Structure formats: C-alpha cells, structure tokens
Amino acid sequence: MNPAPPVTSTGRPAKGNDIEDGSDQPKATGTAAPLARVDFGMDSLSRRRFLRGTALAGAALSFPAAAATPTASAAGLAPIRPARLREGDTVALVAPAGVLRSRGTVDEARETIESLGLRTVVGENVLDRHGYLAGRDEDRAADLMAAFTDDAIAGIVAIRGGWGCARLLPFLDWRTIRANPKAVIGYSDVTSLLLALYARTGLVGFHGPVATSTFTDFTLDSFRPVVFSGEPVELGPDSDEGGMTVIRHGTARGRLVGGNLTVLAAMVGTPYLPSFEGHILFLEDIGESVYRIDRMLTQLGQAGLLGGLAGFVMGSCRGCTPEQDAIASFELVDVIRQHIEPLGIPAVMGAPFGHVSDKWTVPVGSMAELRTETGALHLVEAPVV
Numbered sequence: 519m520n521p522a523p524p525v526t527s528t529g530r531p532a533k534g535n536d537i538e539d540g541s542d543q544p545k546a547t548g549t550a551a552p553l554a555r556v557d558f559g560m561d562s563l564s565r566r567r568f569l570r571g572t573a574l575a576g577a578a579l580s581f582p583a584a585a586a587t588p589t590a591s592a593a594g595l596a597p598i599r600p601a602r603l604r605e606g607d608t609v610a611l612v613a614p615a616g617v618l619r620s621r622g623t624v625d626e627a628r629e630t631i632e633s634l635g636l637r638t639v640v641g642e643n644v645l646d647r648h649g650y651l652a653g654r655d656e657d658r659a660a661d662l663m664a665a666f667t668d669d670a671i672a673g674i675v676a677i678r679g680g681w682g683c684a685r686l687l688p689f690l691d692w693r694t695i696r697a698n699p700k701a702v703i704g705y706s707d708v709t710s711l712l713l714a715l716y717a718r719t720g721l722v723g724f725h726g727p728v729a730t731s732t733f734t735d736f737t738l739d740s741f742r743p744v745v746f747s748g749e750p751v752e753l754g755p756d757s758d759e760g761g762m763t764v765i766r767h768g769t770a771r772g773r774l775v776g777g778n779l780t781v782l783a784a785m786v787g788t789p790y791l792p793s794f795e796g797h798i799l800f801l802e803d804i805g806e807s808v809y810r811i812d813r814m815l816t817q818l819g820q821a822g823l824l825g826g827l828a829g830f831v832m833g834s835c836r837g838c839t840p841e842q843d844a845i846a847s848f849e850l851v852d853v854i855r856q857h858i859e860p861l862g863i864p865a866v867m868g869a870p871f872g873h874v875s876d877k878w879t880v881p882v883g884s885m886a887e888l889r890t891e892t893g894a895l896h897l898v899e900a901p902v903v
Contacts, residue, residue, distance in 0.1 A: 595720040597773065597883045600673070600701040602748040602902035605635035607672035610665035611729055613644040613652035615707045616680020621645065627677045627729035634733070634742075636673075641665070644677065651682045658682065659689035662711075666698045673745075676704030676711075677729045684710040684781070687790050692718040701745055701902060703879070704728045705802075705872065709777030714790035716775070716883045722901050725777050725800075725871065726879030736876035744879040748900050753878045755893035761868060762893040765855055768864030770829025770888040771898070774880060776800035778872070783814040786821050795826035798888055798895075800880055802833035802872025808840050808850050815857040829888040830858050831895065832867035834874040864890050 603609070611627050618624065624645065628638045641661030646653030665674045687710065696719040702712065703724040712723035726741055727733060733741065743751040755762050775797040776782065782801070785791040803811065818824050832854055840847030848856075851867065858865045866888070871878040881901035888895055 595696075597716075597720045597722055598696065598699045599722050599884075599899075599901060599903045600699045602900075603636065603673050603701060603746050605746075606637065608637040608639060608670055609673040609675050610639050610641060610661075610668070610671045611644065611675055611677050612641040612658070612661045612665060613677045614658050614662060614686060614704075614711060615652065615676070615682035616678055617647050617650055617652045618645060618677060623677065623730060627675075630731070630733065631675060631729050639671065650680070651685070652680075655682075655685045656689050659686040662686070663691060663694065666695050666700060671700065673701040673703065675729045676702075676708045679704065679706030679708055679728060681707050683707050684785065684788075684790075687711070687714050690714075690718075695719050695721065703745065705877075706778050706804075707781055709781040710785055710790065712777060712882045713775070713782065713785060713792060717790055717792035720883065722881050722883040724879050724881050724901070727877060731877075732875050734876050736870070737879075740877070741879045744881060744897070744901055746902075748902050750900055751897045753880070753895040753897070755870065762866045763851060763868050764890045764893075765830070765858050765865035765867060766863065767890045768829075769890070770798055770864040772796045772798045772828035772886070774798050774800060774882055774884055774886050774895075776831075776880075777802070777882070779803040779811065779814050780806060783817050786817060786823070792883075794823045796828050798829040798831065798886055799824070799827050800831040800833060800869070800871070803835050803838060804873040805837040806835070808838060808848055808853055811835070811838055811850060812848070812853045812856075815853065819857060824857070824861060827861060827863055829863050830861070830865035831869050831888060832865075833869045834872035834877075836873055864888055866890050866893060869893070869895070 609631060611624065611631065624640060631638050641664070643653040643657040643661050646657060648654050652658060662674065665671050695715065699721050701724060702715060703726050704711070705725045705728065708728070709725065712725060715721040715723050724745060726744070727737055731737070740753055743749070773796070775792055775794055776799045779801045780803055835850055838850050840849070854867050869878065870876050871880055878895070881897065884897055884901040885899045886895055886897050
C-alpha cells in the first residue's frame with residue numbers, strides 16, 4: 519500500500535481506491551501547509567469542540583503507549599454491533615489516510631453518500647495536507663473521535679484510502695469509541711482502522727466502498743442490506759467481475775476478519791491486530807506481484823495467524839501477476855493453494871470485494887458461514903442492530 523502515483527515505476531497500479539478512482543492521488547510532493555478550516559456550506563466536525571470535551575486534548579501531543587492495552591480478544595470483550603443506518607441519518611465523511619486532491623473530491627463524496635438517502639457532515643481537517651497524508655496524524659484522529667462522540671452522527675465513511683490509517687491509531691481513545699459504537703465504512707488502507715477497532719473495542723466495522731467509490735447495482739445490493747437492514751444477509755457471487763475458484767470444498771462458520779493483505783501483513787506484531795483463531799479470513803489486494811503475495815502469506819503463516827482459521831476467502835487481486843521478466847514463477851492460484859490447502863479448511867478465491875467496481879460489503883467481526891458449493895457468504899447474524 520505505497521503512497522505512490524496511480525501507476526508505480528514498476529508498472530503496478532496504486533492502491534487506495536476503486537479501479538475507476540485511481541486518479542485521486544496527489545500530484546503535489548513534499549509537505550504542504552495545512553489549508554484553513556474548510557467551509558462547505560454545511561456543518562463540519564469541530565476538532566476544537568471535541569478537544570475541549572474529551573481526554574484526547576492531552577493525548578494529542580504525544581503518542582500514547584499503545585502496547586499497554588490488550589486486544590479485545592485478549593481482554594474478553596464481546597463484539598459490538600453498531601446501530602444500523604436509516605434514511606435521513608447523518609454520517610461523517612473523514613479522510614483518515616491519503617491526501618485529497620481537491621474540494622471537488624469532497625463534493626463528489628457528499629453527492630454519492632447523499633444519493634443513498636443520508637445526510638453528511640465533513641471532518642474539519644479533510645483538506646489538510648501533510649506530505650501525502652490528509653493532515654497530521656493527530657488531526658485526522660481528532661476528526662474520527664469528533665464523529666464518534668457526536669450524538670447527531672450515525673456512521674463514519676472514509677472518503678478514500680491511500681496510506682495513513684495505521685499512523686493515527688495511537689491517537690484514538692478506545693474506551694470512548696467502545697462507549698459510542700458507530701458503523702465505520704471503507705476498504706484498502708482503511709483495513710488497519712477496521713481491524714484495530716475490532717481488536718481494541720470489539721466494534722464490527724465494514725470493509726466496503728469508500729465515499730468516492732462507484733455504487734453499482736451489485737455494490738448497493740450488498741451495501742444496503744448489510745448496513746441498513748438489521749437482518750441476516752447472504753452475500754452471493756453473482757457479479758460480472760468473474761467467477762470463484764474453490765480451493766477446498768466445505769462449509770465454515772466463524773467471525774469474519776481481514777481486509778487488504780498488504781495493510782494487514784504490516785500490522786503483524788502490533789497491538790492493533792485481532793486474533794484470527796476460529797475466524798474466516800478474507801483478503802484482497804491490488805498490483806502486488808505473485809511473489810509478494812507469497813511473501814506476505816508466508817509471514818502470516820510463520821507468525822502463527824493461519825493455523826487456527828475456520829475458513830478462507832480471497833477476493834479481488836487485480837494486477838497480482840508474475841513478474842514480467844521472471845525466468846519462472848507461480849500463478850496466484852498456485853500460491854494460494856500452497857498456503858491454504860494444508861490448513862484443511864473450506865476456502866475459495868475470486869470473491870467480489872476489494873479494488874473492483876462490483877463489491878461486497880464485508881463486516882469485520884460479524885458471524886458468518888462460508889458455503890463453497892454456492893460461493894456464498896452467509897451472515898448468520900445481522901451485523902448491525
């Protein structure tokens with residue numbers, strides 16, 4: 519998940535957005551001066567108001583000792599399902615990772631989310647610039663905390679990915695978040711935020727479209743039932759993005775954990791990665807050579823994270839191909855089989871989520887059942903209440 523232009527010097531596509539959103543990468547380099555408070559002609563979240571009312575005011579000056587608090591699984595915290603979204607609810611649009619190109623990106627995000635029947639407020643710092651980040655770590659964290667602590671806000675949607683969510687994790691107040699659970703939605707680099715929320719608070723989050731994604735009919739057919747309905751949902755494979763490949767047949771049941779493989783692998787050894795024991799692991803990526811996928815799965819395996827899995831689902835991995843000048847290589851399916859088949863668990867690859875136009879919204883921490891004979895992921899309990 520490198521903070522690079524849409525196509526890197528090696529020809530690999532950049533991560534952070536949908537395949538049609540790759541242009542939302544900054545052209546500017548270096549550290550730009552933060553923009554003044556943005557007036558969008560609507561309510562925006564006030565960092566100052568939040569800092570006056572919470573303990574983050576003192577914590578924002580230095581990194582807290584993140585390792586001092588165990589993960590939710592270690593502490594025995596039960597998963598928390600956020601309240602479902604309803605038409606007319608207000609959601610906060612935040613930029614927890616990469617810098618936004620312009621005010622137009624925010625306007626596009628607002629228009630997209632409001633077309634779903636929701637109202638929007640915008641984080642105070644979304645148009646800040648700090649190199650390739652959308653502002654300083656503590657300011658991006660403050661926008662998130664302001665959204666969590668504002669009773670008028672029902673959910674939080676990332677405007678884009680890129681890189682940077684992992685940097686703001688030490689600035690978040692986990693006890694406050696657990697006391698104010700809300701639906702957090704995004705994917706790609708937002709993986710680190712979703713996994714940390716699950717690990718440190720038990721909060722179920724949603725690996726789904728960002729606010730600048732294209733909400734196709736297929737995407738909406740997943741997003742609305744998962745986030746709005748408050749009912750069990752079945753995520754089916756009916757998508758034009760391609761079919762699934764069964765690695766090992768069977769039915770698996772467990773809570774869902776995962777997201778972008780590159781981001782997840784970089785979290786190994788931190789206090790923000792939840793336990794994988796008894797979970798169904800779902801992974802996606804973009805633009806990584808097959809040997810890099812191999813390397814990251816090897817890391818997960820040698821870190822002891824794969825042995826206790828209940829099931830495995832590989833999503834989109836667009837551009838994950840052998841090196842063009844390689845003398846010999848494996849195909850992606852070969853590497854997946856090498857790592858997953860020995861586990862003896864039900865597993866599929868090619869599921870519709872990740873950096874594709876048609877995508878599932880996958881709830882991190884929700885109880886699910888993987889059925890390889892149909893390629894369906896059945897959410898056996900509603901991920902929202």
